[in-house]
Amino acid sequence: MIILMIHDWTYIFNNHQTAPDANLALEEYALRNLADRNYMMLYCNEASVVLGRNQNPLEEINLGFAYRNNIPVLRRISGGGTVFHHPGNLNFSFITDYKTDRLHNFRFFNEPVVQLLRQLGVPAEMNDRNDILADGRKISGSAQFSSRGRMISHGTLLFDAPLDQLDELLTVQNKDVHSRSHKSVRSRVANISGFLDQQMDISEFRTYLTEGLTGRSGLQDAWTPGEADNREVESLRRNRYTSWEWNYGRSPRFYIDRSEEISGYTVSMQLCAEKGSISETEFAVHDLKKNLNGETGQPEISRNQLQRTLAGISSLLVNKRYEPVTIMNTVQTCVSETLASTAQNPEKGRCASASQIARQISGLIYRLETDFTETPRQT
Known part of the structure; x- marks a missing residue:
C-alpha cells in the first residue's frame, strides 16, 4: 500500500461505540480538549439522521418515516447539509490546528481519502461542492467547524448503506414550512462497495483507511479516553446531543x-x-x-x-x-x-x-x- 499522509495522525479509539450521540460528543470533546497534535477518528453509527448546525428538521427530513422507524434525529456542531448515518457508513473526522488555508479547504483533508479509494478501484473525485463522487454519484459529504485555534473537518462515506431508506428519510414532506435555514442539496448517491475491485466489509475498509492515513498498523499509538475524559464526554452527550433543545430547538425561526x-x-x-x-x-x-x-x-x-x-x-x-x-x-x-x-x-x-x-x-x-x-x- 502507498502511504498518503497529510499529517502525522493520532488515531482516536472510541471503544467500538456506535451510538450517534456518544460519537458526536467524543468528536466535540476531542476538538475542544486535545490540542497537542493532529487527531483522526473513524467510526460507524447506528441508523440516525444528523443535521447541520443551522438546519431545520422539518425542511430536511421525512419525520413521519423517522418516527415510524425509530430513527433518532441529531444535530452536529458543524454547518453543511443533512446526512444519513448507518452501520453501513463510515464516518471520518480530522482535528488539527486552525489555519486560514485549511478552513473551507476540504481538498486539503479529503484528497488522501480520494487517493486511497482510487487504489481500491473506486473512480473517486471531488466536485466544487466538496463532495466525493464516483461516476458522478455522491459517496461522501463533508463539513467543518473551528473553535479556539482548533478545527474539525468531518464527513460520511457511504460504504454499504440502504439507499432506499436514505432516499425516503431525506425526502421532505413539509413543503409549506419556510425559514432561512441552510438547505441541503439533493444528489444522486451510490455505495463505495459497488465499485470495489476486491471483496471487503466495512470493518476491513476502516482498517484499510486507518493504515493508509496514519502509516501505522492497527491501533498502534492510538489515543484512548480515560475515566476523566469519559465523564466529560458523557456530560456533553447528555446535556447536548440527547436534548430536544439542541436537536430540535436549535432550528432557525x-x-x-x-x-x-x-x-x-x-x-x-x-x-x-x-x-x-x-x-x-x-x-x-x-x-x-x-x-x-x-x-x-x-x-x-x-x-x-x-x-x-x-x-x-x-x-x-x-x-x-x-x-x-x-x-x-x-x-x-x-x-x-x-x-x-x-x-x-x-x-x-x-x-x-x-x-x-x-x-x-x-x-x-x-x-x-x-x-x-x-x-x-x-x-
Whole structure:
C-alpha cells in the first residue's frame, strides 16, 4: 500500500461505540480538549439522521418515516447539509490546528481519502461542492467547524448503506414550512462497495483507511479516553446531543401557512416558531365545504364551537414545543372542554367527535403521517 499522509495522525479509539450521540460528543470533546497534535477518528453509527448546525428538521427530513422507524434525529456542531448515518457508513473526522488555508479547504483533508479509494478501484473525485463522487454519484459529504485555534473537518462515506431508506428519510414532506435555514442539496448517491475491485466489509475498509492515513498498523499509538475524559464526554452527550433543545430547538425561526378541512369547514392556519417553540398561531374558519350538488352536510361541531376551540388552542400553544405529543395533548384538552360545555350532542357521539376533531386539528398544526401519541426516541 502507498502511504498518503497529510499529517502525522493520532488515531482516536472510541471503544467500538456506535451510538450517534456518544460519537458526536467524543468528536466535540476531542476538538475542544486535545490540542497537542493532529487527531483522526473513524467510526460507524447506528441508523440516525444528523443535521447541520443551522438546519431545520422539518425542511430536511421525512419525520413521519423517522418516527415510524425509530430513527433518532441529531444535530452536529458543524454547518453543511443533512446526512444519513448507518452501520453501513463510515464516518471520518480530522482535528488539527486552525489555519486560514485549511478552513473551507476540504481538498486539503479529503484528497488522501480520494487517493486511497482510487487504489481500491473506486473512480473517486471531488466536485466544487466538496463532495466525493464516483461516476458522478455522491459517496461522501463533508463539513467543518473551528473553535479556539482548533478545527474539525468531518464527513460520511457511504460504504454499504440502504439507499432506499436514505432516499425516503431525506425526502421532505413539509413543503409549506419556510425559514432561512441552510438547505441541503439533493444528489444522486451510490455505495463505495459497488465499485470495489476486491471483496471487503466495512470493518476491513476502516482498517484499510486507518493504515493508509496514519502509516501505522492497527491501533498502534492510538489515543484512548480515560475515566476523566469519559465523564466529560458523557456530560456533553447528555446535556447536548440527547436534548430536544439542541436537536430540535436549535432550528432557525420558521413559518407555516396551510389549510385543512376540519369537520366540514375549511380552516387556515398561520404559525410562527422560534427556538423550536411556538410563538404565534392564528386560525381562520371559512365556509362549510360543499358537495358536488352544491350542498353542505351537517357538521359534527358548530362554527362557533370550532372557533372557540381554535382560539383556546392558539392561546395555549404559545411557548409550547412544536412537537407532535405536546400539540396533540393541548388540542385534545381544548376540544374535549369545548364539546363538554354544550349539550348539543349525546355523550357517546360527543366523545367520538372530540377524538376525530382533535386529530384533524393536530394534523393541521403538525402534519405528520404517524400516530400522534408516539414519542420520538432520543438516544
